[in-house]
Amino acid sequence: MTHEHDPSDARDGAPVLPHDDFRCGTVALAGRPNVGKSTLLNALIGFRLSIVSPRPQTTRHRILGINTTEAGQILYVDTPGLHRGAKRAMNRSLNRAARSAISDVDVAVQVIEAGRWTDEDEAVYAALGEQDTPRLLAINKVDLSKDKGALLPFVAKLAETHAFDEIHYVSALKEKGLAELEKAILARLPVQPPIYGEDEVTDRSxxxxxxxxxxxxxxxxxxxxxxxxxxxxxxxxxxxxxxxxxxxxxxxxxxxxxxxxxxxxxxxxxxxxxxxxxxxxxxxxxxxxxxxxxxxxxxxxxxxxxxxxxxxxxx
CATH class of the missing domain: 3.30.300.20 (K homology (KH) domain)
Known part of the structure; x- marks a missing residue:
């Protein structure tokens, strides 16, 4: 699907021409239900593509969001939340879709909620560990943390026991910390021409x-x-x-x-x-x-x- 963007969007200026260091690749946004993956996708591509609600398991399908800049083209894959207790066929389908979406990407970004690491977060980490790809951690909803200092021991403990290439503090809702996260993602994508046109925002109809x-x-x-x-x-x-x-x-x-x-x-x-x-x-x-x-x-x-x-x- 193509879309006319806001005139202030960098993608609407001169045509994006691939250069020697142009990077392009797929990035999975993975996490347990309700950590803000869809809100993060929308913020990263600057477009309200993935539906959002306060309820867990709002996302039921793999959603591709495309962000093209002069530096590269990032293909973000929003996945259903990986969850336990999948007793119904629908829940099993969502887990299969999530695992399929993270199986063939260039970079994986695990999204968690600031100050919380649950058994389901651990299961997502284990699933990502099955793939030989760079792993970044995006600690979302930091705007809701009243005591930012309390996050430091939480993150220090995570860093000791889990192998992430980089850890980023973000607020998808307030659009904070996204430029740094995007820069870290781009640095790990392969150097290659864009796959989609610069005005395309998704492969969905x-x-x-x-x-x-x-x-x-x-x-x-x-x-x-x-x-x-x-x-x-x-x-x-x-x-x-x-x-x-x-x-x-x-x-x-x-x-x-x-x-x-x-x-x-x-x-x-x-x-x-x-x-x-x-x-x-x-x-x-x-x-x-x-x-x-x-x-x-x-x-x-x-x-x-x-x-x-x-x-x-x-x-």
Missing amino acids: ERFLAAEMVREQLMLRLDQELPYATTVEIEQFSDRPDGVAEIHAVIWVERDGQKAIVIGQGGAQLKAIGSAARRHMERLFERKVFLKLWVKVREGWVDDESMLKKFGYTD
């Missing part, structure tokens, strides 16, 4: 991104576990002669009671979900959008491998 925009609203607006029982399928995506993108999407749930909640009293919830998703699509796609939503029930889809494949949950 508008159809895929439209489904993600709807799912983001489900994650933000529905209570408790209900968002995890939902997925979105785009049945139609076409550009009308008047320049409007017409999109028909189905929200799948597991039970009739869930369908009623998604629709809401008098259809109010579904209307709110659709309106918010449409506004995000119009900004992303840079044209008017006509969005039609339906809610359908498919019992047990979260545990049905064939349905997961149908909905795009593959490695």
Whole structure:
């Protein structure tokens, strides 16, 4: 997908011409759920690509975000959070997708939450250790740490027991520490020409991104576990002669009671979900959008491998 960037973006100036030291490669952003990988991806590419919510496991797919500068082209891969207790087929699919995404990259960046190192963080570290690639540690959410000094012994202990090439303090939300992290990544990428055009921001289609925009609203607006029982399928995506993108999407749930909640009293919830998703699509796609939503029930889809494949949950 290509996109017109803000005029202040360096990518919108003179064409980026590869030079003798131009670097290009893939970088995995890996971590347990809810450490801020998607927010970090969006901040690093300067574009709101990956959907974000406060809930763990918001990211269900491998998302490629492309950042091209005069120095090089970094292909960031946002991965689903690696997690334990993957009892359902969906959770196992997310773990497979995460492991697949980190298996063939030039640099791995493990993202953790400032001051916290859990068993799941340790599992991510072990998974990254299976690959012979440089490993950087990005300690995210440092803006939330009231006592910055308390981080020093935490980091010192981590550095003693874990082999990271470099450790970086960042705030994805406040966009702090990102230039230093990017510089460290670029230094470890191979010298080679760019793979994508300088105006491309992802390899994902508008159809895929439209489904993600709807799912983001489900994650933000529905209570408790209900968002995890939902997925979105785009049945139609076409550009009308008047320049409007017409999109028909189905929200799948597991039970009739869930369908009623998604629709809401008098259809109010579904209307709110659709309106918010449409506004995000119009900004992303840079044209008017006509969005039609339906809610359908498919019992047990979260545990049905064939349905997961149908909905795009593959490695």
